[in-house]
Amino acid sequence: MRELTVDLGDRSYPIYIGSGVLEDIAAYFDRHKLSKISPLLVVTDSSVAAHHLSPVMERLQRGGYPAVSYVVPAGEASKSLAQLEGIVTAALEAGLDRKSAIIALGGGVVGDLAGFAAASFMRGIRFVQIPTTILAHDSSVGGKVGVNHPMAKNIIGAFHQPELVLYDTSTLLTLPIREVRAGLSEMIKHGLIWDEAFVAWIDEHAGELLSLDEKALEYGLYEGCKVKAIVVSQDEHENGLRAILNLGHTLGHALEAVAGYGELLHGEAISIGMVGAAKLAEDFGYASHIYTETKRIFEKFGLPVTIPSQLNTDRIIDAMMHDKKFKEGAMVYIVPTAIGKVEIRKDVTVEQIRKIIAHLKEDI
Amino acid sequence: MRELTVDLGDRSYPIYIGSGVLEDIAAYFDRHKLSKISPLLVVTDSSVAAHHLSPVMERLQRGGYPAVSYVVPAGEASKSLAQLEGIVTAALEAGLDRKSAIIALGGGVVGDLAGFAAASFMRGIRFVQIPTTILAHDSSVGGKVGVNHPMAKNIIGAFHQPELVLYDTSTLLTLPIREVRAGLSEMIKHGLIWDEAFVAWIDEHAGELLSLDEKALEYGLYEGCKVKAIVVSQDEHENGLRAILNLGHTLGHALEAVAGYGELLHGEAISIGMVGAAKLAEDFGYASHIYTETKRIFEKFGLPVTIPSQLNTDRIIDAMMHDKKFKEGAMVYIVPTAIGKVEIRKDVTVEQIRKIIAHLKEDI
Ligand SMILES: NC(=O)c1ccc[n+]([C@@H]2O[C@H](COP(=O)([O-])OP(=O)(O)OC[C@H]3O[C@@H](n4cnc5c(N)ncnc54)[C@H](O)[C@@H]3O)[C@@H](O)[C@H]2O)c1
Ligand SMILES: NC(=O)c1ccc[n+]([C@@H]2O[C@H](COP(=O)([O-])OP(=O)(O)OC[C@H]3O[C@@H](n4cnc5c(N)ncnc54)[C@H](O)[C@@H]3O)[C@@H](O)[C@H]2O)c1
Ligand SMILES: [Zn+2]
Ligand SMILES: [Zn+2]
Numbered sequence: 001m002r003e004l005t006v007d008l009g010d011r012s013y014p015i016y017i018g019s020g021v022l023e024d025i026a027a028y029f030d031r032h033k034l035s036k037i038s039p040l041l042v043v044t045d046s047s048v049a050a051h052h053l054s055p056v057m058e059r060l061q062r063g064g065y066p067a068v069s070y071v072v073p074a075g076e077a078s079k080s081l082a083q084l085e086g087i088v089t090a091a092l093e094a095g096l097d098r099k100s101a102i103i104a105l106g107g108g109v110v111g112d113l114a115g116f117a118a119a120s121f122m123r124g125i126r127f128v129q130i131p132t133t134i135l136a137h138d139s140s141v142g143g144k145v146g147v148n149h150p151m152a153k154n155i156i157g158a159f160h161q162p163e164l165v166l167y168d169t170s171t172l173l174t175l176p177i178r179e180v181r182a183g184l185s186e187m188i189k190h191g192l193i194w195d196e197a198f199v200a201w202i203d204e205h206a207g208e209l210l211s212l213d214e215k216a217l218e219y220g221l222y223e224g225c226k227v228k229a230i231v232v233s234q235d236e237h238e239n240g241l242r243a244i245l246n247l248g249h250t251l252g253h254a255l256e257a258v259a260g261y262g263e264l265l266h267g268e269a270i271s272i273g274m275v276g277a278a279k280l281a282e283d284f285g286y287a288s289h290i291y292t293e294t295k296r297i298f299e300k301f302g303l304p305v306t307i308p309s310q311l312n313t314d315r316i317i318d319a320m321m322h323d324k325k326f327k328e329g330a331m332v333y334i335v336p337t338a339i340g341k342v343e344i345r346k347d348v349t350v351e352q353i354r355k356i357i358a359h360l361k362e363d364i
Numbered sequence: 365m366r367e368l369t370v371d372l373g374d375r376s377y378p379i380y381i382g383s384g385v386l387e388d389i390a391a392y393f394d395r396h397k398l399s400k401i402s403p404l405l406v407v408t409d410s411s412v413a414a415h416h417l418s419p420v421m422e423r424l425q426r427g428g429y430p431a432v433s434y435v436v437p438a439g440e441a442s443k444s445l446a447q448l449e450g451i452v453t454a455a456l457e458a459g460l461d462r463k464s465a466i467i468a469l470g471g472g473v474v475g476d477l478a479g480f481a482a483a484s485f486m487r488g489i490r491f492v493q494i495p496t497t498i499l500a501h502d503s504s505v506g507g508k509v510g511v512n513h514p515m516a517k518n519i520i521g522a523f524h525q526p527e528l529v530l531y532d533t534s535t536l537l538t539l540p541i542r543e544v545r546a547g548l549s550e551m552i553k554h555g556l557i558w559d560e561a562f563v564a565w566i567d568e569h570a571g572e573l574l575s576l577d578e579k580a581l582e583y584g585l586y587e588g589c590k591v592k593a594i595v596v597s598q599d600e601h602e603n604g605l606r607a608i609l610n611l612g613h614t615l616g617h618a619l620e621a622v623a624g625y626g627e628l629l630h631g632e633a634i635s636i637g638m639v640g641a642a643k644l645a646e647d648f649g650y651a652s653h654i655y656t657e658t659k660r661i662f663e664k665f666g667l668p669v670t671i672p673s674q675l676n677t678d679r680i681i682d683a684m685m686h687d688k689k690f691k692e693g694a695m696v697y698i699v700p701t702a703i704g705k706v707e708i709r710k711d712v713t714v715e716q717i718r719k720i721i722a723h724l725k726e727d728i
Binding site: 081082084085088089092093119120121122123124144146149150151152155156157158159322 | 445446448449452453456457483484485486487488508510513514515516519520521522523686
């Protein structure tokens with residue numbers, strides 16, 4: 001088991017990563033002084049519930065925690081104001097009060113949704129993350145929570161830090177392989193923006209990671225969380241540095257939107273986005289091996305590196321224009337300058353983007 | 365014109381109170397460096413829009429501010445997640461970005477709703493309050509924003525402080541008299557919890573206040589805001605002292621709910637609630653003139669001081685049980701100990717409440 005602290009002053013919190021940590025959920029809750037009087041609400045989705053809800057509920061109840069559960073349909077569509085209302089209904093019915101906590105058991109969808117419910121129920125109650133996807137190593141660090149609007153992803157939300165994160169690698173064994181790859185895409189991102197050695201380690205351990213080897217996952221998730229935690233600690237409210245976490249995301253988000261949500265997984269879309277950013281690096285005069293290396297690694301993990309040709313270029317560019325990373329009209333773009341290093345550029349033009357998209361469609 | 369600072373460290377903000385301050389809205393926005401590039405969204409309701417929207421929009425546009433407006437139906441029902449979604453739609457269509465601001469032009473409903481939209485749009489953008497009701501002198505200080513859930517009022521929300529508050533007493537001239545009385549109820553509350561001299565002043569100036577005399581309003585709103593600001597500064601996130609602002613509210617909220625929202629105005633309901641709290645003070649052995657004085661003042665302002673007999677006592681008590689001011693089963697109640705002084709009691713029993721309700725129904 002590895003422990004990591006996300007350092008945010010009086011909002012600091014620990015992440016416990018390892019196989020079997022959930023068996024001790026009641027002990028962790030004891031240590032973090034969750035209330036045994038005020039009810040807990042465990043929010044999860046239908047797929048996660050099928051595999052992992054009962055043991056969690058049983059252990060909580062055996063440990064003396066009055067816990068109830070609320071299950072949303074699996075999928076991005078649940079990150080909605082309608083589901084937020086559903087969670088609040090469940091919370092009111094269960095009698096949650098200001099000392100209660102909401103527990104997110106699931107991937108990034110459940111984490112973002114339940115986290116926003118915790119941020120806004122009674123203007124904020126305690127919150128615990130139990131990530132069950134690899135991608136959620138990203139979403140469980142940093143405190144960004146929220147829901148989607150029909151016109152824009154993640155546009156309604158808050159910053160709300162959890163009390164603790166319990167990351168049990170054994171829950172990942174039931175994850176569909178496509179979700180595994182997509183989650184590893186964010187892990188690779190954390191290497192690419194910060195730590196060349198971590199990229200090399202990921203590259204070497206691709207087989208173990210893809211086959212969900214516990215030791216490899218524990219280390220990879222730990223290192224991935226650590227990069228995110230360092231960045232977030234230095235810039236909790238996304239005023240500067242934190243932007244580097246968006247490597248591959250401006251294009252990635254646009255691809256997700258244009259493909260229709262759910263067609264391209266987030267991790268797949270940003271895989272293409274990061275390859276695009278690496279191509280852009282070439283355009284800015286950085287070494288061209290950045291592009292070839294980036295592409296090679298994502299391909300090794302079975303992730304997409306080209307834009308499906310049916311996605312209309314103008315619509316992709318349009319979607320990028322609406323991305324909230326545009327400040328007062330200027331385009332902010334994260335560009336790698338080496339493997340393990342990026343810079344924040346504010347001078348990327350639409351023409352450059354158009355060229356990159358054309359390139360990523362041709363697959364050369 | 366009077367100026368007051370709500371002192372909250374780096375979230376401090378000024379309230380400008382006076383007749384005609386809105387004529388200088390663009391100058392105030394200049395002073396507070398609102399963006400002239402990123403669009404502003406003015407949120408208001410249908411009744412306020414009829415009287416006050418056009419001049420505000422014109423002055424903003426003349427001052428070089430790219431402003432658009434969004435009008436919700438007047439009434440408490442607009443404090444909903446559905447209207448939140450509507451505001452976000454309008455914000456996206458208008459192209460708001462992270463440097464934009466949302467302007468609440470209206471009473472507490474618009475302030476709470478638009479404030480929550482500002483708190484959660486892109487996880488928080490700037491926010492300006494332009495209160496147009498007397499009651500809003502309360503809601504515009506303290507940063508509590510939020511919407512209702514069908515099962516509970518104000519249960520989904522955030523703390524989000526405005527950049528500035530522009531309180532133009534001339535907008536109050538179009539306010540229906542019932543709303544005037546209801547707003548003055550919160551002003552009296554601010555006297556009752558903090559400042560005997562202010563209660564005496566209100567008592568003496570009842571006529572001027574009810575007839576919307578500008579000088580009287582300016583002073584009364586200033587003093588009312590000041591009391592709230594002092595309390596809030598000492599306890600931004602409602603961990604202790606701030607509870608005193610709930611004088612009359614535990615019972616008041618229950619009465620609003622049981623009467624059916626909209627039947628009893630908030631200010632009317634808490635008028636009854638404060639008279640009830642004063643009666644409870646007698647029960648705890650405090651001087652009985654607290655009760656007679658409290659009742660006399662509210663009656664002088666034409667506010668209700670008895671519970672309509674058709675409101676079922678068990679349902680009122682039930683509604684109080686669901687109030688979020690119950691922490692882990694214990695009942696928190698604000699009780700006056702003199703005119704201008706209250707204490708936070710945690711030992712009020714259901715039996716005592718039942719007795720008070722019976723008393724308030726008999727009107728003796
Ligand atoms: N808050 C942040 O900082 C942040 C960062 C990155 C991504 N996100 C958000 O995270 C979301 C994507 O996260 P995700 O990829 O985890 O999506 P997800 O939560 O939808 O999980 C992916 C799928 O796997 C299923 N699943 C989850 N755990 C499982 C398990 N252990 N066994 C079997 N099936 C399982 C889910 O039911 C779902 O169908 C997006 O909404 C994205 O916006 C947020
Ligand atoms: N956030 C807080 O701290 C806080 C504190 C107290 C109350 N509140 C909330 O405030 C709300 C009540 O506020 P309110 O009494 O201002 O209600 P409101 O906003 O609904 O206004 C009352 C009525 O007066 C109309 N109106 C407003 N200004 C007008 C004007 N100048 N001329 C003509 N008509 C006008 C409105 O359209 C509405 O019909 C409640 O939802 C309550 O929960 C919040
Ligand atoms: Zn991502
Ligand atoms: Zn009130």
